Amino acid sequence: MRMLINVAETVVADALRGMAAAHPRLTVDVENRVVVRSDAPVAGRVGIVSGGGSGHEPLHAGFVGPGMLSAACPGEVFTSPVPDQMVRAAAAVDSGQGVLFVVKNYTGDVLNFDMAAELAEDEGIQVAKVLVDDDVAVTDSSFTAGRRGTGATLFVEKIAGAAAEEGAPLERVEALARQVNASSRSFGVALSAVTTPAKGTPTFDLPPGELELGIGIHGEPGRERRPMMTSGEIADFAVDAVLDDLRPTRPVLVLVNGMGATPLLELYGFNAEVQRVLTERGVAVARTLVGNYVTSLDMAGCSVTLCQVDEELLRLWDAPVETPALRWGR
Amino acid sequence: MRMLINVAETVVADALRGMAAAHPRLTVDVENRVVVRSDAPVAGRVGIVSGGGSGHEPLHAGFVGPGMLSAACPGEVFTSPVPDQMVRAAAAVDSGQGVLFVVKNYTGDVLNFDMAAELAEDEGIQVAKVLVDDDVAVTDSSFTAGRRGTGATLFVEKIAGAAAEEGAPLERVEALARQVNASSRSFGVALSAVTTPAKGTPTFDLPPGELELGIGIHGEPGRERRPMMTSGEIADFAVDAVLDDLRPTRPVLVLVNGMGATPLLELYGFNAEVQRVLTERGVAVARTLVGNYVTSLDMAGCSVTLCQVDEELLRLWDAPVETPALRWGR
Numbered sequence: 145m146r147m148l149i150n151v152a153e154t155v156v157a158d159a160l161r162g163m164a165a166a167h168p169r170l171t172v173d174v175e176n177r178v179v180v181r182s183d184a185p186v187a188g189r190v191g192i193v194s195g196g197g198s199g200h201e202p203l204h205a206g207f208v209g210p211g212m213l214s215a216a217c218p219g220e221v222f223t224s225p226v227p228d229q230m231v232r233a234a235a236a237v238d239s240g241q242g243v244l245f246v247v248k249n250y251t252g253d254v255l256n257f258d259m260a261a262e263l264a265e266d267e268g269i270q271v272a273k274v275l276v277d278d279d280v281a282v283t284d285s286s287f288t289a290g291r292r293g294t295g296a297t298l299f300v301e302k303i304a305g306a307a308a309e310e311g312a313p314l315e316r317v318e319a320l321a322r323q324v325n326a327s328s329r330s331f332g333v334a335l336s337a338v339t340t341p342a343k344g345t346p347t348f349d350l351p352p353g354e355l356e357l358g359i360g361i362h363g364e365p366g367r368e369r370r371p372m373m374t375s376g377e378i379a380d381f382a383v384d385a386v387l388d389d390l391r392p393t394r395p396v397l398v399l400v401n402g403m404g405a406t407p408l409l410e411l412y413g414f415n416a417e418v419q420r421v422l423t424e425r426g427v428a429v430a431r432t433l434v435g436n437y438v439t440s441l442d443m444a445g446c447s448v449t450l451c452q453v454d455e456e457l458l459r460l461w462d463a464p465v466e467t468p469a470l471r472w473g474r
Numbered sequence: 475m476r477m478l479i480n481v482a483e484t485v486v487a488d489a490l491r492g493m494a495a496a497h498p499r500l501t502v503d504v505e506n507r508v509v510v511r512s513d514a515p516v517a518g519r520v521g522i523v524s525g526g527g528s529g530h531e532p533l534h535a536g537f538v539g540p541g542m543l544s545a546a547c548p549g550e551v552f553t554s555p556v557p558d559q560m561v562r563a564a565a566a567v568d569s570g571q572g573v574l575f576v577v578k579n580y581t582g583d584v585l586n587f588d589m590a591a592e593l594a595e596d597e598g599i600q601v602a603k604v605l606v607d608d609d610v611a612v613t614d615s616s617f618t619a620g621r622r623g624t625g626a627t628l629f630v631e632k633i634a635g636a637a638a639e640e641g642a643p644l645e646r647v648e649a650l651a652r653q654v655n656a657s658s659r660s661f662g663v664a665l666s667a668v669t670t671p672a673k674g675t676p677t678f679d680l681p682p683g684e685l686e687l688g689i690g691i692h693g694e695p696g697r698e699r700r701p702m703m704t705s706g707e708i709a710d711f712a713v714d715a716v717l718d719d720l721r722p723t724r725p726v727l728v729l730v731n732g733m734g735a736t737p738l739l740e741l742y743g744f745n746a747e748v749q750r751v752l753t754e755r756g757v758a759v760a761r762t763l764v765g766n767y768v769t770s771l772d773m774a775g776c777s778v779t780l781c782q783v784d785e786e787l788l789r790l791w792d793a794p795v796e797t798p799a800l801r802w803g804r
Contacts, residue, residue, distance in 0.1 A: 146665040146682060146774050148740040150704045150747075158705070158743030165749045166730075166742070166762040201738035221739075335476040352476060374480045375488070400492075405735035407771045408531035409551075410478040412496070413488030417480075419495045432496040436766070441737045444476050444772070466803075473796075473803045 146442075152341035156198045156218055163205060167468050170208055171236075177229050179205040180215040184237040190308040190317045191215065191237030194246035194301055195230060196253050197222040199340065199441045200361055202469030203297060209467035212305035214243075221340050221441070222362045224252030230260030234269050242270035242314035244321060246300055248293030249277035272314050274321035276300055278330045278449065280389040281358030281366050292360050295399050295438050295449030296328035299461075302470065306463035320460070324451060331385040332447035333378055334359035334366070334403065338440045357381060361403070361440045375410070379417035382448045387425055392452040395430035397461060398422070399449040404439035406446055411435065414446055430458055437469065476772075482671035486528045486548055493535060497798050500538055501566075507559050509535040510545040514567040520638040520647045521545065521567030524576035524631055525560060526583055527552040529670070529771045530691055532799030533627060539797035542635035544573075551670050551771070552692045554582030560590030564599050572600035572644035574651060576630055578623030579607035602644050604651035606630055608660045608779065610719040611688030611696050622690050625729050625768050625779030626658035629791075632800065636793035650790070654781060661715040662777035663708055664689035664696070664733065668770045687711060691733070691770045705740070709747035712778045717755055722782040725760035727791060728752070729779040734769035736776055741765065744776055760788055767799065 149155050157174055164172035171180045185191065194204045195217030204216035214237035219225035234243045243264065247257045254275065261271040278296035285292055304321040312320070334356040337346035347363045350356055355373060358366025373381070400415040402408070415434045422429055430453055438447070453461065464473050479485050487504055494502035501510045515521065524534045525547030534546035544567035549555035564573045573594065577587045584605065591601040608626030615622055634651040642650070664686040667676035677693045680686055685703060688696030703711070730745040732738070745764045752759055760783055768777070783791065794803050 146702075148665060148705050148708065148736055148744050148774075148776055150706055150743070155739065155743060158746050159739045160742075162730075162742035162745035162747075162749070162764065165759075166745055166764045198739055199737070201742070206738070335478060372476075375478050376480055378478065400496075404737050405772060405774075406478055407529070407734050407769065408536070408766070409485065409489045409528055409771065412490075412492035412531070413480070413485060414478050415492035415496055416488050417492075419492070429495075434492065434496045436738070439737065441739065442735060442774070444478075444735075446478055471801045471803075 147341055149341055155341045156220060176232055177218055177225065178215060178233045178236065179208050180233065180236045181209050184214050185239035187239050188241060188311060189239055190241045190314045191234065191243040192246065192305050192308050193230065193233045193237060193243055195225045196248050197224060200439050203438045206469035207301050207467050211309045211463060211465035212301055212467050212470065221342065224256045227256050227260035227263055230257060231263045234264040234271065235267065238269045242272065244304060244314065244317050245271060245273045246297065246304065246321065247273055247275050248297055249275050249290055250287045251289060270314060272318040274300060274318060274325060276325050278325060278328045280329050280385055281331055285360055285364045287362055287364060294332060294361050295330040295401050295447050296325055296451060298399060298437050299328055299397060299451045300324045302465060303457055303460045306460040324457065328449060328451040329386045329390040330447055330449040331382040332359045332445065333357055333382060334443055334445040336405065336444040338363040338443040340441065359445060361438060363440065363443065375414050376417045379414060379421050383418055383421040386448060386450050390450060390452065392427055392450065394452045394454060395428040397451040397453055398429055398432040400434045401438050401447045401449065402436035403443040403445040404436055405442045405444040411446060418448055431461060477671055479671055485671045486550055506562055507548055507555065508545060508563045508566065509538050510563065510566045511539050514544050515569035517569050518571060518641055519569055520571045520644045521573040522576065522631065522635050522638050523560065523563045523567060523573055525555045526578050527554060530769050533768045536799035537631050537797050541639045541793060541795035542631055542797050542800065551672065554586045557586050557590035557593055560587060561593045564594040564601065565597065568599045572602065574634060574644065574647050575601060575603045576627065576634065576651065577603055577605050578627055579605050579620055580617045581619060600644060602648040604630060604648060604655060606655050608655060608658045610659050610661055610715055615690055615694045617692055617694060624662060624691050625660040625731050625777050626655055626781060628729060628767050629658055629727060629781045630654045632795060633787055633790045636790040654787065658779060658781040659716045659720040660777050660779040661712040662689045662775065663687055663712060664773055664775040666735065666774040668693040668773040670771065689775060691768060693770065705744050706747045709744060709751050713748055713751040716778060716780050720780060720782065722757055722780065724782045724784060725758040727781040727783055728759055728762040730764045731768050731777045731779065732766040733773040733775040734766055735772045735774040741776060748778055761791060
């Protein structure tokens with residue numbers, strides 16, 4: 145086992161202690177596993193709460209801060225957080241303007257966020273929910289009924305967070321979040337399997353010299369396995385899979401995302417191929433983000449997410465953000 | 475070979491094309507391999523130029539932008555850039571105030587930057603140089619006479635870049651860069667070997683269940699190989715190796731750096747242990763940065779860099795920076 149850990153049982157708590165030490169503008173409740181921007185609740189502002197299994201860092205806790213998430217609830221590795229975490233997060237960030245739950249479409253997350261919404265409403269917190277289900281690779285998978293939620297989560301959290309930061313009401317923030325999800329599609333490729341701390345060995349078998357097209361972020365099976373392809377061939381396959389489903393008529397935001405173990409040198413090279421394919425297909429690119437944002441522990445590989453944007457979504461994407469993993473000013 | 479590439483020969487050029495597409499504020503000369511902040515030369519400001527072999531991304535090109543590097547010259551993977559690149563970079567950023575070369579201590583880089591400095595001076599550009607040699611693991615190694623330059627490069631480039639941005643003269647920027655290097659020490663650990671695109675197989679043999687203490691960023695040998703240790707044991711070893719040499723009397727900047735393939739979840743957990751050791755040894759922490767910044771392609775592992783700071787260095791560290799990989803405002 146090639147892991148930089150103490151024991152599998154404390155991986156999430158250890159990481160939260162490390163986050164707390166590195167990011168003084170986050171309030172990290174290690175025991176209850178809730179990460180909150182330290183100035184929450186912000187008067188007059190809607191709260192944005194997300195969460196999910198750990199192992200996808202910097203998603204979600206790395207996106208907590210002004211202009212993006214108000215709070216995040218990390219579960220165990222590849223395991224949904226529990227409703228109690230979500231209710232605590234909602235209570236910590238609600239200023240009376242309500243809270244939006246951003247939920248990736250995995251069965252456990254959906255059930256637990258549903259239950260948390262009921263519990264939070266019992267406590268007098270108004271809750272809206274948006275389901276992220278952008279992965280075009282497969283419908284129904286080992287963790288999901290319907291499409292999986294992957295890279296579009298970053299777009300939803302950024303744009304909903306920007307709207308909330310500006311003071312938009314819950315109804316508007318929710319509508320924007322739904323629009324972003326409806327305008328986004330993703331496709332992922334694995335070049336190696338993923339190893340969880342609890343198991344200590346790869347969760348599936350992917351021999352060297354093969355790749356899996358359409359992989360999920362937990363190593364769920366994709367569409368097909370093939371002999372190794374070039375970066376250009378992978379870009380053709382992945383971008384076409386997204387475009388076949390999205391059929392964008394407006395400019396797109398592009399996320400070229402690493403799965404965790406693929407070097408940034410390779411991700412930038414892959415981005416060159418993604419941009420080539422988009423140009424060939426006549427799709428205009430508004431903005432491009434390249435890096436490891438929605439990961440799967442030590443899996444090698446990448447995903448492409450496109451989100452077609454109007455002027456308002458683009459303005460909100462460009463709005464200032466100040467989180468551990470995503471930051472920019474005006 | 476589990477790489478997201480076309481062919482080994484085009485890896486660096488492909489990545490530069492991908493960087494150009496993602497970062498409109500950089501001017502990327504793909505043919506000549508020079509990355510320049512697009513507003514260079516900045517009137518009245520010293521230019522800061524660095525470079526080195528590719529494979530350590532985001533170092534150096536990811537640190538080009540206001541408040542940090544003026545330009546970067548990427549060489550082939552793990553191979554020094556050539557003097558011509560460095561002279562072009564210097565000419566592109568010199569406003570008449572001179573240029574500082576930030577050089578990691580590897581034989582090829584040192585020779586080529588020396589030659590470039592002479593050529594640039596022949597063209598009327600005033601050049602100063604700072605050598606970064608922070609790695610306490612070994613003296614003399616496969617690529618180096620003396621100590622290797624690793625994580626401290628980030629501290630040198632950030633602090634020298636902040637001083638230049640404020641309008642400090644070349645002499646002062648150079649003195650600050652030397653002070654940062656003299657105040658910094660690093661120690662790295664590999665949990666897996668590194669595979670270069672050209673070779674396609676691991677450059678050294680590190681069996682699962684073993685780690686190499688004191689590894690370099692090109693897979694150069696370290697101090698010793700041991701059976702796998704816990705995150706806490708590694709932190710004790712690495713931090714003590716740094717402290718034995720640095721013996722800080724002031725607060726430190728902490729860089730907990732991933733080698734490329736170690737998940738952020740593990741890096742944050744490792745940071746918790748690094749902070750514990752520093753507390754136990756009575757060392758005050760001023761700031762902490764956690765992430766993949768000075769990498770070695772797909773190597774799993776981490777390094778710790780400490781830089782002891784006075785008020786001026788801390789102020790310059792905190793100054794605004796706007797690059798692809800490091801950004802913050804006031």
